[in-house]
Amino acid sequence: MNxxxxxxxxxxxxxxxxxxxxxxxxxxxxxxxWDAEGKSYVDCVAGIAVNNVGHSNPKVAExxxxxxxxxxxxxxxxxxxxxxxxxxxxxxISSHQKSFFCNSGAxxxxxxxxxxxxxxxxxxxxxxxxxxxxxxxxxxxxxxxxKYQKGFEPLTPGFKYVPYCDVEAVSDTIGSExxxxxxxxxxxxxxVIIPPNDYLKNLKEVCHEKDxxxxxxxxxxxxxxxxxMFASQSFGVTPDITTxxxxxxxxxxxxxxxxxxxxxxxxxGDHAATFGGSPLACAAAKASINFILEEKLLEKSKENGSYFxxxxxxxxxxxxxxxxxxxxxxxxxxxxxxECAKLVDDMRERGIIINCAAGNVLRFVPPLVITKNQIDxxxxxxxxxxxxxx
Numbered sequence: 001m002n003x004x005x006x007x008x009x010x011x012x013x014x015x016x017x018x019x020x021x022x023x024x025x026x027x028x029x030x031x032x033x034w035d036a037e038g039k040s041y042v043d044c045v046a047g048i049a050v051n052n053v054g055h056s057n058p059k060v061a062e063x064x065x066x067x068x069x070x071x072x073x074x075x076x077x078x079x080x081x082x083x084x085x086x087x088x089x090x091x092x093i094s095s096h097q098k099s100f101f102c103n104s105g106a107x108x109x110x111x112x113x114x115x116x117x118x119x120x121x122x123x124x125x126x127x128x129x130x131x132x133x134x135x136x137x138x139x140x141x142x143x144x145x146x147k148y149q150k151g152f153e154p155l156t157p158g159f160k161y162v163p164y165c166d167v168e169a170v171s172d173t174i175g176s177e178x179x180x181x182x183x184x185x186x187x188x189x190x191x192v193i194i195p196p197n198d199y200l201k202n203l204k205e206v207c208h209e210k211d212x213x214x215x216x217x218x219x220x221x222x223x224x225x226x227x228x229m230f231a232s233q234s235f236g237v238t239p240d241i242t243t244x245x246x247x248x249x250x251x252x253x254x255x256x257x258x259x260x261x262x263x264x265x266x267x268x269g270d271h272a273a274t275f276g277g278s279p280l281a282c283a284a285a286k287a288s289i290n291f292i293l294e295e296k297l298l299e300k301s302k303e304n305g306s307y308f309x310x311x312x313x314x315x316x317x318x319x320x321x322x323x324x325x326x327x328x329x330x331x332x333x334x335x336x337x338x339e340c341a342k343l344v345d346d347m348r349e350r351g352i353i354i355n356c357a358a359g360n361v362l363r364f365v366p367p368l369v370i371t372k373n374q375i376d377x378x379x380x381x382x383x384x385x386x387x388x389x390x
Contacts, residue, residue: 003036021348028055031370033353042374044354044366049188049220049331052247053291054369060250063287064280071279076272082282089289090258093229095238098263101256101277105219105245106134108255109182111271112241113138115257116180116213119265123157124177128164130358132189133182133217142182145190165195167202171210180213180241185231188220188365191358192333194326200237207240213262215241219255220331223247224292224368227302227329234328250288254281297368301329307372308332308364311379319386332364333357343385350381 001009006024027034033043033055046052053060067082074080087099100111117123125142127133133142140148141155149155162169170181185200187193207214216239221231223244228234230242240262245255255276257263275281292298309327312334316322324335336343340356347354357363364378 001036006036021345023348023353030054031367031374039351041348041351041353042366042370042378044352044364044370044378046365046367047251048246048355049225049365050246051251052223052225052368053250053288053295053297054367055251057250057288057291059291060252060284060287063283064252067280067283073275073278073280075274076276080277080279080282082279082286083277086277086282086286089286090256093289093293094242094258095232096242096258096260096263098259099256100259100263100266100271101254101282102245102273103253103275103281104134104255105217105243106136106139106255107273107276108219108243108245108257109133109139109142109217110136111257112182112215112217112243112259113142113180114271115241115259115262115265116215118270119262120179120213122177122179124160124175124179125158126160126162126170126173126178126181128183128187129161130164130187130190130193131182131184131217132187133184134219164190164193165199167199167206170203171206174206174210174212178210178212180215181207182215182217184217184221185235185237186221186226186328186331188331188363189357191335191361192326192331192363194328195235197235200232200235204237204239213240215239215243217243219243219245220365223289224297224301225329225331225365227298227305229292229298231328248288249281249284250291252281252284254285292368295369301368304368304370304372304375305329305332308375308379311375312364312382315379315383315386318383321386321389327364330364330366330368330370334362334364336360336362338389343389346385346388347381350385352378352381354378 003024024036025033091097127142129144131144133139138156144161226234242258248254312325
């Protein structure tokens with residue numbers, strides 16, 4: 001099928017919940033994807049920070065194939081080797097000892113909220129303005145942006161919002177019924193907002209002093225995106241609970257709640273997920289994580305992230321509409337003083353896939369396997385495209 005045929009079928013049979021670009025992707029390898037007409041693109045979206053180990057990673061594909069020949073799914077009423085060995089691997093690479101497996105970032109955040117409420121016996125959760133935590137009723141309530149909540153009231157009770165990077169506001173808002181503070185170490189959908197170096201450490205101190213749990217939403221920042229396996233390691237802070245998804249399984253749908261001793265709170269029947277931690281998902285996750293470690297993608301994320309940032313800062317110096325360039329590892333934002341939707345369209349025509357966050361921020365979250373030559377192609381195309389808007 002060509003792109004138009006695919007788009008026509010989508011319009012007829014698929015609920016129209018996405019503002020899609022006129023692009024039908026059929027193949028991917030590494031940092032390159034191809035459309036239905038055979039045109040190639042450098043992918044700087046990576047499924048929105050999902051394909052960290054690259055599209056169609058051979059190690060992940062092989063793991064899925066071999067596992068599918070033996071056992072695709074079995075109920076969590078039974079044990080599987082793949083699930084327990086993945087949990088062990090996660091304990092080895094993180095600051096947490098216990099895992100609960102689910103299917104998405106929203107599910108992970110739901111699980112973390114339930115865990116915090118069960119552990120503390122309290123119901124209030126403090127989150128940040130401009131945050132994003134998912135699309136379920138509870139996670140849009142946790143999300144500190146009204147545009148995601150509009151039309152879906154009544155929302156889940158028990159949430160309060162404070163400005164991001166304002167520790168004093170958190171301290172003033174914590175009350176006798178506060179169970180936890182939920183925060184993204186770096187705000188992704190909010191515009192790739194990097195906090196001051198001491199923000200998360202100070203937040204941890206306040207939570208510890210007031211006996212409140214600290215939850216990091218690392219759905220977007222996890223698994224090498226910031227140059228460490230988790231952004232918490234980049235900032236030197238250990239939360240009580242971490243939520244992950246997106247890149248955990250190399251593109252296969254999966255999420256998890258990671259916790260320290262707080263994880264012992266859940267008892268049989270407290271929480272569940274029919275497909276959570278399936279043998280297939282766990283096999284994919286182990287292959288993806290091991291590829292990150294074996295191929296030293298954490299180091300590559302730092303090195304190529306710095307290279308990319310430098311390229312974008314050179315563009316900023318020569319273009320007045322670029323207000324700021326910021327990032328950590330290969331999670332980078334370029335803030336413009338204009339809306340960036342048309343620029344995204346222009347870049348697509350040039351063979352580069354990027355997207356907007358917060359309306360005027362170009363977000364670059366390419367696969368961690370992106371090369372410097374590919375970064376050069378992106379930078380050159382972007383410089384030319386920005387010239388049209390100056």
